[in-house]
Amino acid sequence: MTRILVPTDFSEGAHKALQLARELMPDAQIKLLHVFDPQVRSLPYQASLGVQANHEAIERHFQHEVLSQFEEAQRANIESEVVMGHPVDAIVKAAQEYGAHFIFMGTHARKGLNLLFLGSVAQGVMQRTPVPVMVVPSKN
Template sequence: MYERILVSIDGSTPSNRAIDEAVKLVALSQGKIRLVSVVPSLANAYAAGAYSGFVPLESQESFEKETDEILANAKADLQKRGVDAETKMITLEAGTDEIADAVLREAQEWNADVIVLGTHGRRGINRLLLGSVAETLLRITTVPVLLVKAADQ
């Protein structure tokens, strides 16, 4: 049974659905949830923006503030549902790991039984340009992963 459930969130609809699935799992196991959110380095965000056509205007500090708010809001939502959760923000340094690497490392260090992750379900050119944390995580993971797809629009 999954007792240590790590949920990687980014404030998107798919990550909110991942939280919902984690709540179902924790209800079955009476386990623990850890919410993590990874802040990419500003340099990495600019590099990704060059390929996607989106260049972020925020500073590293604003990325971290937004991530802190995402974690706080998710934790508050869980508390309203009677579920206690730990939170952790992970900040990547320029030129270091990808988000998937950081999520996996956190899952291993925390001894997670499962990683729950929302996915946008992008295909084709959008997936090629924007990448897929979920796909990368699936390729490298040593921990079971539950992917939760965004609802069809």
């Protein structure tokens, strides 16, 4: 059975990546992965968790509230996991551990100085994994 890892930051691009994975490979096993980077507090729910957020609280929040945004995942019984760490490292490791055949991930399509200063998780993953990566832009 084909296994697809779909990292999510709950952006439009991540939603589109999940949809595309389901459309192109409807029989594949899919795992949603959210990487919580405790050094970055940019996602809406992170501020409410506070500085001392622990993995269990993040996991509960992911499962009960944030994952509800992914109606497709609930209907299709898609596996999900939350890990802590640097996104590129965690995604590459999760793909290896899951035995992923493909990674479908969204991108914010940053350019210029934004890309230089912020980096690109998708670009980092593509450079560090032997697994084929399908990058889905958040904008059409």
